[in-house]
Amino acid sequence: MEAYLAVAMTIRPILVIPDEKLRQQTELVTAFDAELQTLIEDMFETMYAAPGIGLAAPQIGVMKRLCVVDVSKRDDEEVPMALINPQITWSSEETSLYEEGCLSIPDYYEEVERPAKIRVSYQDRAGKAQEIEADGVLATCIQHEIDHLDGVLFIDHISKLKRDMVWKKYVKLLKRDGPQTYTPKPKMPPADDGDGVENLGEL
Ligand SMILES: [Zn+2]
Numbered sequence: 633m634e635a636y637l638a639v640a641m642t643i644r645p646i647l648v649i650p651d652e653k654l655r656q657q658t659e660l661v662t663a664f665d666a667e668l669q670t671l672i673e674d675m676f677e678t679m680y681a682a683p684g685i686g687l688a689a690p691q692i693g694v695m696k697r698l699c700v701v702d703v704s705k706r707d708d709e710e711v712p713m714a715l716i717n718p719q720i721t722w723s724s725e726e727t728s729l730y731e732e733g734c735l736s737i738p739d740y741y742e743e744v745e746r747p748a749k750i751r752v753s754y755q756d757r758a759g760k761a762q763e764i765e766a767d768g769v770l771a772t773c774i775q776h777e778i779d780h781l782d783g784v785l786f787i788d789h790i791s792k793l794k795r796d797m798v799w800k801k802y803v804k805l806l807k808r809d810g811p812q813t814y815t816p817k818p819k820m821p822p823a824d825d826g827d828g829v830e831n832l833g834e835l
Pocket residue numbers: 733734735736776780834835
């Protein structure tokens with residue numbers, strides 16, 4: 633990591649639905665150059681400031697196939713992971729349920745059922761091929777972020793009724809106030825709502 637310490641980091645503005653970039657496919661990353669390293673550092677900086685546990689490039693308007701995640705608890709040491717060109721190569725039949733949120737759909741949380749375990753192949757920031765198996769919060773977080781890279785949002789995994797409701801709310805906000813794009817500043821994590829299902833915060 634030492635080689636990247638000199639990179640200046642910038643918190644980037646986060647796009648909010650119904651921004652059409654959040655519905656588009658991303659392009660494979662082919663250049664593992666200084667520009668990519670800066671992008672990765674900016675994505676981490678933006679994710680931590682939000683605060684979030686994951687961020688995909690389209691959420692800051694960059695249509696490239698990469699995301700960053702860090703599911704370590706707030707008080708523990710940060711465990712940052714940058715996944716470049718990630719692909720899910722296997723997922724379990726067993727599922728798990730988490731309450732998800734999304735930095736691009738502020739103030740909305742809903743339970744989502746996803747495969748409990750996944751295997752993911754990806755490239756690290758140096759371009760080296762890697763593979764990981766993930767379960768628990770990490771498995772859900774990575775699936776949420778990879779969805780973003782394919783223009784899919786977590787509300788696509790909930791009922792149409794609920795999805796239409798939240799979508800219409802943001803279409804209305806756009807018409808009334810313009811794009812809801814925001815630049816995060818450090819704030820407190822969302823409070824536990826006491827329903828017994830772990831709230832992941834925003835991804
Ligand atoms: Zn998200």
